[in-house]
Amino acid sequence: MTAMVKAEGVHKSFGHVQVLKGIDLEVKSGEVFCLIGPSGSGKSTFLRCINHLEKVNAGRLYVDGELVGYRQKGDKLYELKDSEVALKRRDIGMVFQRFNLFPHMTAVENVIEAPVQVKGVNKGQARTRALELLDRVGLADKAGSYPTQLSGGQQQRVAIARALAMDPKLMLFDEPTSALDPELVGDVLDVMRDLAESGMTMVVVTHEMGFAREVGDSLVFMDGGVVVESGNPRDVLTNPQHERTQSFLSKVL
Amino acid sequence: MTDIKKTDRPADTPPTGPEAIKAIPVRHYGRYVAAVVALGILGLLIWAFAGGNINWGAIPDYFFNDRILTGVRETLLLTLLSMIIGIVGGIVLAVMRLSKNPVTSSIAWFYIWFFRGTPVLVQLFVWFNLGFVFEYVNLGPVYKDEWSDFMTPFLTALLGLGLNEAAYMAEICRAGLLAVDEGQTEAAHALGMSHGKTLRRIVIPQAMRVIVPPTGNEVINMLKTTSLVAAVQYYELLRYAQDIGQTSGATVEMLFLAAAWYLILTSILSVGQYYVERYYARGSSRQLPPTPLQRIRANLLSLSNRPASTGGTA
Numbered sequence: 070m071t072a073m074v075k076a077e078g079v080h081k082s083f084g085h086v087q088v089l090k091g092i093d094l095e096v097k098s099g100e101v102f103c104l105i106g107p108s109g110s111g112k113s114t115f116l117r118c119i120n121h122l123e124k125v126n127a128g129r130l131y132v133d134g135e136l137v138g139y140r141q142k143g144d145k146l147y148e149l150k151d152s153e154v155a156l157k158r159r160d161i162g163m164v165f166q167r168f169n170l171f172p173h174m175t176a177v178e179n180v181i182e183a184p185v186q187v188k189g190v191n192k193g194q195a196r197t198r199a200l201e202l203l204d205r206v207g208l209a210d211k212a213g214s215y216p217t218q219l220s221g222g223q224q225q226r227v228a229i230a231r232a233l234a235m236d237p238k239l240m241l242f243d244e245p246t247s248a249l250d251p252e253l254v255g256d257v258l259d260v261m262r263d264l265a266e267s268g269m270t271m272v273v274v275t276h277e278m279g280f281a282r283e284v285g286d287s288l289v290f291m292d293g294g295v296v297v298e299s300g301n302p303r304d305v306l307t308n309p310q311h312e313r314t315q316s317f318l319s320k321v322l
Numbered sequence: 323m324t325d326i327k328k329t330d331r332p333a334d335t336p337p338t339g340p341e342a343i344k345a346i347p348v349r350h351y352g353r354y355v356a357a358v359v360a361l362g363i364l365g366l367l368i369w370a371f372a373g374g375n376i377n378w379g380a381i382p383d384y385f386f387n388d389r390i391l392t393g394v395r396e397t398l399l400l401t402l403l404s405m406i407i408g409i410v411g412g413i414v415l416a417v418m419r420l421s422k423n424p425v426t427s428s429i430a431w432f433y434i435w436f437f438r439g440t441p442v443l444v445q446l447f448v449w450f451n452l453g454f455v456f457e458y459v460n461l462g463p464v465y466k467d468e469w470s471d472f473m474t475p476f477l478t479a480l481l482g483l484g485l486n487e488a489a490y491m492a493e494i495c496r497a498g499l500l501a502v503d504e505g506q507t508e509a510a511h512a513l514g515m516s517h518g519k520t521l522r523r524i525v526i527p528q529a530m531r532v533i534v535p536p537t538g539n540e541v542i543n544m545l546k547t548t549s550l551v552a553a554v555q556y557y558e559l560l561r562y563a564q565d566i567g568q569t570s571g572a573t574v575e576m577l578f579l580a581a582a583w584y585l586i587l588t589s590i591l592s593v594g595q596y597y598v599e600r601y602y603a604r605g606s607s608r609q610l611p612p613t614p615l616q617r618i619r620a621n622l623l624s625l626s627n628r629p630a631s632t633g634g635t636a
Contacts, residue, residue: 120512151517159514169509173527173604183513186523215604235513 071134073098073239073270074119078128081114088114090294091128096272096287101265103281103302104274106291107317112274113166115291116241119272120161121154132161133238159187162232166244168224170216176203176227177212180234188235195234202230206260222253226260233264240264242273278322282306290314380572381579393562394583400479400558401545407484408540412491419496430492437489443550446482449473450554479551487544494536498529530602538595542588549584559583 074096081089088111096102104112117123118130121138130137138154139146149157171179180199184190190198203209206226216224225245232240242261246254258280265271265284275281281288281302288302290311298311306322309315384390418430437445453469460466502525510520552561560580567576600613612620 122508122512155511155514155516157514158512161512163509163512165505165509167505169503169505171506171509171524171528173602182523183515186519187514231513 071098072096072131073100073133074102074272075131076115076128077130079115079118079125079130080127081111081118081123082126088294089118092291092294092296094289094296094299096270098270099268100286101271101273101284103285103288104272104291105276105278105281105288105317106297110291111294112291113243116243116272116274119239119241120158120163122163132157155187159183159235160238162235162237162240164225164228164232164240164242164245166247168216168221168228168248170224170228170231172216175213175215176208176219176230179216179227180231183231184234199230199234202233203227205233205263206230207256220253221249222256225249225257229257229260229264238270240269240271242271242275244274244276246275246277276321278306278318290317292317376578377572377575380570380575381582384566384570384572384576384579385582387566389562389566390559390579390583393557393559394587396556396558397545397548398587400483400548400551400556401541403480404483404487404548405541405544407480408487408491408544409537411485411488412493412495415488415492416495416499419492420499434489434492437486438493442482442486442547443553445486446478446550446554449478449482450475475551475554475556478554479548479556482554483544483547483551487540490540491537494533494540495529498531498533499525501532502528527602531599534599534602535595538591538598541595542591545587545591546584549580 072095074094076092076094079089079092080087092111092115104116106112114123118125119132119137124138135157137157138149140149140153141147170176171182174182177196177199180202181190181192181195184195184198185192200209200212203212206229208223208226208230211219211223211227216227219227229245245261246257249257254277258277261271261273261280262284273281273285285302287299288305289299290297290305290309290313292313298305298309298314305314306318309318415430415433418426419434421427450473453473456469458466459469459472506524506528507520510524515523548558549560551558552564563576563580564573567573570576596613
């Protein structure tokens with residue numbers, strides 16, 4: 070299997086605060102890759118680096134073999150233009166903790182927005198596809214609802230459908246269930262499980278250890294901006310080697 | 323006694339007694355006293371005006387006078403054009419202020435500081451009197467003319483009002499753009515949308531909800547502020563009304579007439595503003611706010627002391 074995401078010594082700081090202090094990891098094509106760790110450990114920041122919402126300060130980050138945010142010519146790096154960055158983001162879907170649905174559009178309008186505006190798909194086709202996607206996340210009957218009329222879990226599922234509408238090769242999930250009421254978490258996880266079974270490459274920042282254990286193919290525990298421990302989720306979660314992993318898991322499990 | 327009907331109040335009903343409560347409602351005697359006092363004062367005022375030497379008949383006589391109608395047209399035209407200058411200028415200034423370029427953002431800051439900090443009447447006089455400083459308008463080979471020919475009263479009025487308005491609109495637009503959650507921009511970018519598309523499709527439609535209400539106020543304000551340009555020899559509603567007043571001897575009557583026209587125009591504008599606001603509120607609240615008709619009905623219902631079922635009568 071080829072690497073969908075490859076990080077080599079990725080550093081990121083905000084002002085004087087160093088958030089990522091050299092991340093090395095590899096996400097294989099088709100796998101579900103879970104990132105866990107205490108808040109402030111840099112896992113969300115790393116996720117946001119993957120689609121260049123944050124600029125990497127040092128190190129190299131590759132998606133599907135291509136450098137993120139820069140072009141290398143000889144030994145010089147050139148920053149990519151905004152339009153080039155946008156072009157690459159088309160292939161990377163992202164789901165946010167706070168859903169970030171467009172509140173002035175209905176569910177189906179949210180889903181067709183990017184295909185129509187970015188890829189130039191005709192509206193009728195985009196709509197048919199959007200309705201299929203909404204059906205897939207179990208919300209066929211909510212196509213005409215505005216985000217405020219939907220529950221958090223429903224909003225998050227629309228957000229997943231919106232990301233899928235661009236036919237991404239990689240999906241990023243930034244704590245997709247953290248802002249949800251406990252009884253709504255299951256619906257969203259079901260959709261993600263279904264997506265994983267379809268073979269989508271997924272990088273998931275999560276606090277749902279159950280999901281990581283059942284669905285995850287790889288798992289990384291981050292703390293203080295570094296990867297502390299990584300491996301098979303079942304091994305790491307049941308038999309953590311590192312002391313920091315043990316203390317973190319003892320608190321959340 | 324009023325015709326207060328006792329209605330069912332299921333919320334107040336204790337769980338054991340399913341029978342609806344029939345109680346005598348509290349009498350608000352204070353309200354009756356206040357109403358009587360207010361009506362009394364109103365009556366005095368009407369009586370005072372009725373006793374004044376006012377030729378009320380002059381108002382309907384001149385209401386649709388040709389010169390008055392011309393004045394109304396000029397006032398509307400000036401309001402429209404000044405607001406266009408103001409809104410376009412305001413958007414440009416807002417984007418300049420929010421840009422990362424320190425030169426453009428400082429220039430925008432300075433512009434807003436200057437035009438908001440000086441009275442619009444002073445600005446109008448300055449534009450009007452610039453002819454004392456500049457003899458010619460000289461734009462090299464493009465345009466050259468004597469200042470007094472170039473700076474007509476119309477242009478003076480337009481520049482004075484429009485450039486002043488741009489400073490206010492800039493702050494309104496900036497507030498609107500800043501009010502949109504950053505997550506919206508991120509979500510749009512993550513979907514591969516460009517900056518321009520994100521601004522146009524995602525940010526501005528949401529900013530409009532914040533921008534429209536104060537802009538409606540600005541339009542209404544502008545309509546009234548146009549009356550100031552009478553000071554720089556531009557003929558609009560007030561100026562024509564004053565002229566007629568002087569020649570016909572009905573000075574005060576013509577001022578009332580002008581006031582009535584301003585009231586009519588601002589009322590029409592507020593209704594328009596209401597519907598524009600309603601349009602941009604879609605998606606932001608579960609239920610659209612009631613239309614004025616629905617609201618009036620709700621108010622009438624609440625007058626009869628029944629809890630109004632429709633919202634928006636706060």
